[in-house]
Amino acid sequence: MSLIDVQSRADHRGIPLDQVGVAGLRYPIVVQSQPRERQHSVATIAMSVNLPHHAKGTHMSRFVEVLSAHHDHISLKTFPVFLKDLQVKLEADSTRVEISFPYFMERIAPVSRARAFMDFECRFIGEMRGEAHNAIQEVKVPVTSLCPCSKEISESGAHNQRGIITIEVRSKVDEKGYPALIGIEEIIAVADASASSPVYALLKREDEKYVTEQAYDNPAFVEDIVRNVASRLQQDSRIAWFRVHAENFESIHNHSAFAVREWARSIDQ
Amino acid sequence: MSLIDVQSRADHRGIPLDQVGVAGLRYPIVVQSQPRERQHSVATIAMSVNLPHHAKGTHMSRFVEVLSAHHDHISLKTFPVFLKDLQVKLEADSTRVEISFPYFMERIAPVSRARAFMDFECRFIGEMRGEAHNAIQEVKVPVTSLCPCSKEISESGAHNQRGIITIEVRSKVDEKGYPALIGIEEIIAVADASASSPVYALLKREDEKYVTEQAYDNPAFVEDIVRNVASRLQQDSRIAWFRVHAENFESIHNHSAFAVREWARSIDQ
Amino acid sequence: MSLIDVQSRADHRGIPLDQVGVAGLRYPIVVQSQPRERQHSVATIAMSVNLPHHAKGTHMSRFVEVLSAHHDHISLKTFPVFLKDLQVKLEADSTRVEISFPYFMERIAPVSRARAFMDFECRFIGEMRGEAHNAIQEVKVPVTSLCPCSKEISESGAHNQRGIITIEVRSKVDEKGYPALIGIEEIIAVADASASSPVYALLKREDEKYVTEQAYDNPAFVEDIVRNVASRLQQDSRIAWFRVHAENFESIHNHSAFAVREWARSIDQ
């Protein structure tokens, strides 16, 4: 006996859907950002396809089947294969995948050289329409910001706080359709260099002195941080588009200050 | 003695910012959705302006001053005045405000007629660029969805679950520039009619029987729910654009199913 | 025709339940903390009763009915009546209610005297067993903390950050069984005085100078903050028990530092 396939029935309302899929799915992944480094992580995943106006529904279980075949080798390099597999298996014109996961880097304290892991929330967003492929890489980098105004007007001290810099980048694509690869570590380095100081998982007393003084010597408004990041990313010829969002969890308020800059490279740049 | 105004200094990196402002600010508000009904609520607010490339920073405290003048009369009708005040006070070309808040409606149980309040997360997003004004109204409506496939293939029963329908609408603007007003209650009614059943804050036993049977008699995939909502909104001539997102917290999975439809009225419609 | 009351059936597993009820219920409330001040807010509520081993289930809808009768006059003073109503309506020996809500106070900036509202997350937890009544009042107060170690070892500056002080207090009960009333505002004042500086919703430049210097002049570890609060609460003879939890969102790390102190007044104090 075969069960009725309700999803495959015709729909007569004439309304196509932009996306149909699964969301909030947690899955173990192995992610590759650098050529010779594979990292285990835990992802939260959304996967979807478009649905033509005449089809009643999609087959949700196939998303998880395709994911199961790809979860142990996630990278921007192999993303087009993942998207293509979804396209074929779901019989769809367009597919979209969002994979969010914490990525860890070993941080070295600036003076003591003590080492510990620190987490960075990352997200890969990929889309395929027909043969056209497109991907965005997002990295959230926690940093220290120290207020230039507070420093200048105060007798001593200056309010400072943790902030989060969110950098989204889209790479240029070469003539064969391959996007330029940009490592998560490279994006983190841009953010670190653009704030008052990086933050760390492990600081000994001599390191604390160092980062306190580094932040005091490098005051930056949230506006400055975004401009510092933007300025660096514009100079990176591998990047076709970016969006930078910086948010400071103000230590003198119960709310945040934020700034945003979106930019696309013009064709002749 | 006057304190130095660091924010007003010149900036020489040549990078304008799309948005600079405050976020995560919680504030008491009084919101008006229907002509004669004002409701107290608690909002989470983001407010921003653009920043030309030559200015170092904006004056963050002014956002809160403008909000303080408007927080007790928030509505889509008065939104342009709020945005204009920000524009003037912050000396900016463009301004953007997002106000998120729970909105309560008294729900009447279908059989017992018992009454209790139920919450709906709402968001008003307004933008002003020069004199051009634009607003989106978002309402999240919790509903019941019952799976048509599960119903059809099973001997008895059918899996069902809570879902959230998120409806964003932009109104048409009349020749004087005023947007057509659409009440939060009207948007909720569209969502309620598009799922397997509404949900309630208070149901007696006879009501539970009613809604169980109503859901069983109205099975709907997440795809159907989005199409049902889209179909209704397209017929509402006050609406210029909408985006519908439905998410089911599947009772048989530990993840969600979702569908999305975005639509804009063509000029001749 | 009357519907079968499944919940009222007997259960034979011999296992009583400590709590049965509803949670995650959002409801509009009017809360009273000071004698002549009523404030609208939005609460998230959990209500439960015990269930004897012989009863199969409780009647969940009655919780919402009792809440509907009390939501517009919530205070610690009237809490026993709310709990008693639940006890009677649910035919239970013991009842428990948790009401969490943001509470707003107008803050006055220290120099400019500019005014704006700031939010404080509060929670009332009440229990009634037979005739015995018991309540805890919790207030979360955002503050600034400035690190004494960082200040002392650094050439200039000192890392500082937003922190949250969570204070839970249980009042002494007088001979008639009434708990001593302690206003939310009083608890906030204790927290404000125990950190490096209060935080504000609105600060002008002259205020920013003031709070920066105030914080720099009052460095406090998270340990100090808890001890400062504890020391003040111990001296308040209305308080029978407290728990203080302070958490600093470290500006030099991507994690928090925290400290906890729980204390009960001995009978002869």
Add this chain to the structure above:
Amino acid sequence: MSLIDVQSRADHRGIPLDQVGVAGLRYPIVVQSQPRERQHSVATIAMSVNLPHHAKGTHMSRFVEVLSAHHDHISLKTFPVFLKDLQVKLEADSTRVEISFPYFMERIAPVSRARAFMDFECRFIGEMRGEAHNAIQEVKVPVTSLCPCSKEISESGAHNQRGIITIEVRSKVDEKGYPALIGIEEIIAVADASASSPVYALLKREDEKYVTEQAYDNPAFVEDIVRNVASRLQQDSRIAWFRVHAENFESIHNHSAFAVREWARSIDQ
């Protein structure tokens, strides 16, 4: 030059602290639940020690150093060594560690035998006071619950929904002080057997029919689920104490129903 150790100074307020430490720290871990199975995951960690009244502060960086030495072999079996290392390194009488992490199990669909991973939020909580050691293992298991009342009173169908069963257990300790080991998989199995149906990451159509009918044939109130779990755990002689919390995300309401049972084995059992 050596930097001043501010934390080691004396404190004169006479107030000891119950806990001082770090929280919200994310770290990669390798966790072992079964004898021959090691699993990579990402943890959120809190670590603390007590602080005597005479000490000003603790040395926060040492927590991360101890964690770095243990993060790649986390298990309840090795927990006492972790706690002891903290005790020694922080020179404290008592230590406490909470490690929260998602744990994945491959689920096999009941009919198609299709396989996919599903996540379960787990938490290990360990305490050491002097030589006395104590640990709690918590597992959150998503399940399906189907309402017995709704089934009985309705012509057809029954409301059902996803729920979460949270099980905390403390093992009996043998004469050498070692706690009985209970695998995460065993706790999940208890929860699965106590609800209307387990939930899955991947179900084909024939599986969906199976689980729909299984749930319909096994209706259970949130009260029943807690009692079913409690009844099974009481019979497991390795368990000294447990707490069961079940929460249903009601499909007909916008709030949850919940029930709780806490139990300790008496000495002669």
